[in-house]
Amino acid sequence: MSPPPTAAAGSGPAAGLEATRDALAASGYLADDSAALVSHLAQQLGKPVLVEGPAGVGKTELAKALSRATGRELIRLQCYEGLDEAKALYEWNYRKQLLRIQAEAGTGPEGEPAGGEVMEDIFGEEFLLTRPLLAAIASEAPVVLLIDEIDKTDQEFEAMLLEVLSDFQISIPELGVVEAQSMPIVLLTSNNSRELTEALKRRCLYLWLDYPAIDREVEIVRLHVPDLDAGLARRLVEVVGMVRELDLKKPPSIAESIDWARALLLLGADQIDSETFNRTMSIIVKHRTDLDLVAERVGMRLPAAGRNDGTS
Amino acid sequence: MPRPARAPRDLIADQLVSFCDELRSEGLAVGTSEILDAFSAVEQVPWSDRLQFREALAATLAKSQEDRHLFEQVFDRWFFRAAELEAIDREGPVEADGAEPDRGESGEPIDGERIDVDELTEMIRQAIADGDDALMRDLAQLAVAAFGRRGEGSGVVGVDVQRIRRSLGLTPGSQAQAADGAGEDVELDRDGVRRFEGHLRRELERRLIERTGKLPPARPLADLDRALPTNPTQDLAAVHRSVTMLKRRLATLGNEQRGRRRGRVVDVRRTMRASLETGGVPLTLRYRPRRPRRPEIYVLCDVSTSVTSASVFFLSVLHALHDSFRKLRSFVFIERISEVTETFERERDFRKVSERISQDGGVADISGYTDYGRVWLEFLEEISADLDPRSTVIVLGDARTNGRDPHAAAFAKLTERAGRTFWLNPEPRLYWNYGDSVMAAYEPLTTESFECWTTKHLEHFVDVVAKP
Known part of the structure; x- marks a missing residue:
């Protein structure tokens, strides 16, 4: 809490915020208000961000865009069940250590040439295999660290993360404490498949990403598929919105609406009628049971092929 | 600029801390570290916005979606009250250029004479359609002013809100037909109208406070406000979610058990065999592998009228379960029992399923009254050959037999055959055995009985079932 926030601060923070939003937009990510604000706060406060939301709303993409926007390297740790320290933090390179011991033993013909020295020797940084978390902490240049799908790991792993997230340091018993060279931007994503611990949440800023509003999604689609006709893009997003309202096993993500837009462009479709929809719907719906439901609920409501414009 | 220099830092600090206190009192876990974070975060944003x-x-x-929902309500309430308190303290006409972050931006005094109601209505519609909160707030002020002038105020805030809303002709979806011609949806969505009502309410309260010069007592949030806004499909989604959790837990539970060394059983045969290498001395012990229970599940669901509201919930549970377990057979019953496994497997849409079940002739529902005794007898006759100690029977029902014979003996036979029997009762435990409920006859026979009328209960049940 060092800079006194006075009336003069009115322009400063706002400008920083706008800059963040613009930088994100320039790297191909249209952030909404809260996403832009939280990314801005994350950089200013040096706090990790916990991003939650349904699958496919661009949680991972936000991290990538941040890394592009800030020109930092992205280090990604993909979480899965059974992920342990050896895969996430660091590991000793046993083979190299063994070779070293054997080499040392070879040089000293008179028996034991100070085993303590070797011992100290083989636990040096040289024998350390860095894994994503250590790599992010030890990196000279500032990085963006993405811990993806944290909810897939077990609670023990979360507890281990606490040290990294609050103090940006890692203790290696044989080596001491490795402290961060530069402040990384840390993003954790979760699909909410289990409740995360309070301790972890306490250390993070929280951002809930939801499916974007229609206008924003139209912008996103147009950004990625600029050749698509504006009216068609809007229609497409509206249809995707209709599909998302159904109770599906897997609602279509933003990436899938973009894919669909690309497909429509390739096919040269100039409107979405029920025929085009039925032919291309497998791009946005990926379950057989979902397909039936969507065909019935959405496909029927679209105008038949040949007629002009939709009155849905 | 809405923030003059007269707000010293520690005043804001006090306000923020007591706001956090308020959040705590509504059940959010706000720690000291969070408050510190909030301070440094607030310094990064313009306060005027x-x-x-x-x-x-x-x-x-x-730090979660539920928390966020609570936060928003507390935020609105708290800063509204803080602003009002400030206004009373200063006794100044601080009406529209308020110094607190809560206040609207419209600086000009409201001139009631100039307001044309039709025009106002049109503007409000537009604001609601655009979802422009700041504009809605200003328009709410205008609307209240306009109607206050006509002298129609009843003095009761809730009544006035509805009166104003009605006279403005704001009913959700009222413009649906007109919009079709224009090709664009200007339909007033329910949410928008509700938000506008919120603004109206606040404006009326503000005026009331001005008149009386004191704040009404603070009310804690009601349970209704606490719950996330839901609709049936969302509820269904919640059920689906907790069932997905069940599935995940079943899958991971096995791994956990594998790592646990204690309580393992020595496999004598394999140990002896291994001891041959060491001349018959059993140096290495071999253990029996632990296999997670993969239950075969039989679900019996009451769909009679006495549990109408609950049976929709139950059916959705059933429906969700079907996606997750491979060996699951489901039955619905009222007076007689009928297997619906296939219906569930074929139909993905829940509404269809419930329709089919209700019209399915199999559920012979002659009188619409449940007959549990008869159901057990029939179930025993048809299915019991398939029951074995590995199977789990789950009964969903309120155990209200309408005065008929409960046939507890038949149920006992059923529970004996099955490995485990669970009973989920849609009524709170308080009502069990009250009236024609014969839960007492069945409860001792089951492995465990649960009350189950929210998804929370369901999750609890999931925990228990997933245990090996």
């Missing part, structure tokens, strides 16, 4: 101020606080204080 209500939205950003709120987002910055929310990002640091509300």
Whole structure:
């Protein structure tokens, strides 16, 4: 809490915020208000961000865009069940250590040439295999660290993360404490498949990403598929919105609406009628049971092929 | 600029801390570290922007979607009250150029004479359609002023809100037909209208406070406000979610058990065999592998009228379960029992399923009254050959037999055959055995009985079933 926030601060923070939003937009990510604000706060406060939301709303993409926007390297740790320290933090390179011991033993013909020295020797940084978390902490240049799908790991792993997230340091018993060279931007994503611990949440800023509003999604689609006709893009997003309202096993993500837009462009479709929809719907719906439901609920409501414009 | 220099830092600090206190009293876990975060976050945003101020606080204080929902209500309530308190303290006409972050931007005094109601209505519609909160707030002020002048106020805030809304002709979806011609949806969505009502309410309260010069007592949030806004499909989604959790837990539970060394059983045969290498001395012990229970599940669901509201919930549970377990057979019953496994497997849409079940001739529902005794007898006759100690029977029902014979003996036979029997009762435990409920006859026979009328209960049940 060092800079006194006075009336003069009115322009400063706002400008920083706008800059963040613009930088994100320039790297191909249209952030909404809260996403832009939280990314801005994350950089200013040096706090990790916990991003939650349904699958496919661009949680991972936000991290990538941040890394592009800030020109930092992205280090990604993909979480899965059974992920342990050896895969996430660091590991000793046993083979190299063994070779070293054997080499040392070879040089000293008179028996034991100070085993303590070797011992100290083989636990040096040289024998350390860095894994994503250590790599992010030890990196000279500032990085963006993405811990993806944290909810897939077990609670023990979360507890281990606490040290990294609050103090940006890692203790290696044989080596001491490795402290961060530069402040990384840390993003954790979760699909909410289990409740995360309070301790972890306490250390993070929280951002809930939801499916974007229609206008924003139209912008996103147009950004990625600029050749698509504006009216068609809007229609497409509206249809995707209709599909998302159904109770599906897997609602279509933003990436899938973009894919669909690309497909429509390739096919040269100039409107979405029920025929085009039925032919291309497998791009946005990926379950057989979902397909039936969507065909019935959405496909029927679209105008038949040949007629002009939709009155849905 | 809405923030003059007269707000010293520690005044804001006090306000923020007591706001956090308020959040705590509504059940949010706000720790000291969060408050510190909130302070540093607030310094990063312009205070004059209500939205950003709120987002910055929310990002640091509300750490889940439920928390966020509570946060927003507390935020609105608290800053409204804080602003009013300030206004009373200063006794100044601080009406529209308020100094607190809560206040609207419209600086000009409201001139009631100039307001044309039709025009106002049109503007409000537009504001609601655009979802422009700041504009809605200003328009609410205008609307209240206009109707106050006509002298129609009843003095009761809730009544006035509805009166104003009605006279403005704001009913959700009222413009649906007109919109079709224009080709664009200007339909007033329910949410928007409700938000506008919120603004109206606040404006009326503000006026009331001005008149009386004191704040009404603070009310804690009601349970209704606490719950996330839901509709049936969302509820269904919640059920699906907890069932997905069940599935995940079943899958991971096995791994956990594998790692646990204690309580393992020595496999004598394999140990002896291994001891041959060491001349018959059993140096290495071999253990029996632990296999997670993969239950075969039989679900019996009451769909009679006495559990109408609950049976929709139950059916959705059933429906969700079907996606997750491979060996699951489901039955519905009223007076007789009928297997619906296939219906569930074929139909993905829940509404269809319930339709089919209700019209399915199999559920012979002659009188519409449940006959549990008869159901057990029939179930025993048809299915019991398939029951074995590995199977789990789950009964969903209220155990109200309408005065008929409960046939507890038949149920006992059933529970004997099956490995485990669970009973989920849609009524709170308080009502069990009250009236024609014969839960007492069945409860001792089951492995465990649960009350189950929210998804929370369901999750609890999931925990128990997933245990090996």
